[in-house]
Amino acid sequence: MSDRTPFVLLLAEDDEDLAILFHRMFKSFEPRWQLEWTRDGLGAVDYCMKKGLPDVIVTDLNMPHMDGFEVLSWIGSQPPPGPTSVIVYSSSDDETTRERCRKAGASEFISKTVSGARLHELMRRILIARSSSS
Secondary structure: HHHHHOOOEEEOOOOHHHHHHHHHHHHHOOOOOOEEEEHHHHHHHHHHHOOOOOOOOEOOOOOOOOOHHHHHHHHHOOOOOOEEEEEEEEEEOOHHHEEEEEEEEOOOOEEOOOOOOHHHHHHHHHHHHOOOHH
């Protein structure tokens, strides 16, 4: 990761307790990350429209106002700003949902029951890929 700009991660999650847990987990991986949180997909789109696409978006699928599929669709409709990874996580862990997310542009799909170690490995891979592309 470069020292010149922070790695920005946007979390779209309507459950505040889960958002706090993710925040603590991500900060334990890398304290220099800039973490942003919105309570739904509409907030995520609003953030991106105002500040640009972050390095990574982690989005729940089932949220009020705009769900994760709609967030993926909106991101896919934008001009390519550079490599933004979109990680979808959900309690809906069936193959049909996973495939629908992949087709909609998700970089990764993880279950809400994923271990912290698995999530850390996924974030490490994303950081390495981002570092080698800059």
